Amino acid sequence: MSVGTYFSVTGHAALVVWMVVGWGMSAEPLPFEVTEVSVVTGEEFAALTQGVQPDAPAGAVPELETPQIEDPAPVVPTPEVEAPPTPAQQPDVIAPPAAETPPEAPDLTVPDTVVTDTPPDVPDTPTIIAPPPSAEVGTSVRPVPRPAPRVAPEIVAPPNPDATVAPEVTEAATDQVEAPDPEPVEPADETTAPEAAADQIVTEAEEPAFAPEISSRPQTRPSRPAPAVDAPADDVDPVAAAVAEAASQATEPTPPTPATEPTPGLGGGELSEGDKAGFLRQIGNCWNTGTLSTGAQNTIIVMAFAMTPEGRPVTDSISLDSFTGGSAADAEAAFQTARRALIRCTDEGYDLPRDQYSLWQRVELTVDPTAMRQR
């Protein structure tokens, strides 16, 4: 082996060892710097370099067209601006003085409007009427109507703000007039009734003979036949069973959460026909169709409202949903009459089963006065 070969082999071996042991063992990445760059278009770059804004996107062009905004007349037609001569077109409508007078001054002074409603100026004694013209007189010339007598209504300012805040007055009067709220009935002890509550002594061992076993309220519907009990199958797929259970639960109504005391029942089922008839009878006793206009008497309305658990309608919830057979004015008159009836006959709350509150929590009432019209 020559010296040259020896040095060559040694050098290559050292390089291989260095690469494998020294450089190859170093796993740490080399440190590097990240610099964010943004891509700009050629136009932007040119703009930057020349101090000129690039062209805005096409959608923003109209926004920059400010000179058109300064275009005066065509944008706002003058006649429409002066359109509010509504008072001139409706001379009968006079602005309420309330808008012109401070609210604490209910004494309303408005310009007097002269009433020229003087009846025909004819004396009580018979007036000699000039004999009619001869028979040859042609058709009369239409008389020129004289200025019509007019009594122009003016809107009176709303009452003193105090008028709307009268809880003291109302409650004071209510206390005098209205009957006190009934005392809450204590639930009867099922195990031992108080002595004064029963006319015979009943021990725990025996059932009171008069104790009703079923409610006296009419049954809402026939009892369902007992479901057939299938033998449990051993090979029921649990997932399929879960699906079926979820589906069945989803179709059942969810009882709403009661709002206030007393806690209403959440009984399901259906309201009995007797309860419905009683509810309607209570409303009907206050539903006075005598003051309905003839148009309203031919108008059938549908109104909706919510009920409190105590059986009273929520006044603010009473709304007119729809109507048929009359004009909007007729429907409004019919609605107001029905609304008054609903509110007026609710002193004690409507006689509805409290344990079925969820069934009458919301009511949709169709009011049909057409039958009353014939009475």
Place this chain on the structure above:
Amino acid sequence: MMTRLLSLVAALFVMVAAVPPAQAQEPLQLTLRDGVIEALPFALPTFQAEVAGSEQMAADISRVVAEDLTGTGLFRQIPSSAFISTPAGFGAPVAFADWRAINAQALVTGAVAVNGDQVTVKFRLYDVFSGAEMGEGLQFAGTTQGWRRMAHKVADVVYSRITGEAGYFDSRVVFIAETGPKDDRAKRVAIMDYDGANVQFLTDTSAIVLAPRFSPDGQRILYTSFGSGFPRINVLNVDNPSGQQQLQTAPGEMAFSPRFSRDGRQVIYSLANGGNTDIYRSDLTTGQFTRLTNTPAIETAPSFSPDGSRIVFESDRSGTQQLYIMDANGGEPQRISFGSGRYGTPVWSPRGDLIAFTKQEAGRFHIGVMRTDGSEERLLTSSFLDEGPTWAPNGRVIMFARETQGADGTSSLFSVDITGRNLRRVTTPQGGSDPSWGPLQP
């Protein structure tokens, strides 16, 4: 495994998607058909006198407003003796509980101020059980001479806000005022408020006059006069009764039973010539006339429909006196009355839905209404002699003349609701017949 996983996902989906939201319970659905028909009780404390010396005027206006409302039969006034409290002032708080306690469903408060010959009336209407005001308060100002009109205006607004239809209190009626025995009765055209107040005579007793009819604007009156020996149709201006004109007719012709068209420019009437009576239409401006019927029968008492497109009249062309409807320009009429008895004096309702008429059957006279196709005939009155119906401006009330039996029998004016309720006599100084109800005054 994959199948079970899909089933589990499906189950979760069903649970999430199918669970109803809260309050998903269907509302209770009911239908109300049975109510009551009764007068609505209202309270109307005497309007307050805001100015010293206005007390009497306030009391008078309050009284007229209350009389207007109760006169409809739709309202019942609660006597003041039942009041628990009275409003402290026009703008004072309202103790609704006090009014609820006496079952007042509506409350009308007001104030009157008289300054010289000027009077101001303002009022408010409350829905007692709702505890809210019905509409805005209104104020009327005018002269003391027109205080009754202001009271009627107040009542009209109250009536309208509660019933939903226009009132009729601020209106006038023209009629024939009658005095003297039956065989020598003096008749004059007179005008009055709807309630019989402020009667004014428009003609004298020198000629027999019949059937006055208001123009739609209430400014002119048509009537039939026998001043020339033959019946002629005259036109007078309410504000100037002395300036009359006469509808042109040929000598020997008899013109009667006139009525204005809805625009007041034309007159339809009956013209009898040679024993034949037909219906004509004349243009008051041009004088041109048109013959609308041409039969040997007696055809009279025409009345325009509200839109002016049709005319209802009575005719005996079928052998008995019946009601017919034809086009306003004539043409073949259609009979609408088929009941027993004789029908006459038809008048179209201002609303166009009904026709009022006089019916004679079995020795009795009736005022009735029927639909324009003749259906739903209803007889509202029955007496020895009821005739000549006329409609209130709102089409809710009918006024007519009733004559009592015997040589001393008198004729008076009555009104009745189209339901047949609330038959009332209209008080007039003398007897009255042939009423014609004018429009609401502006």
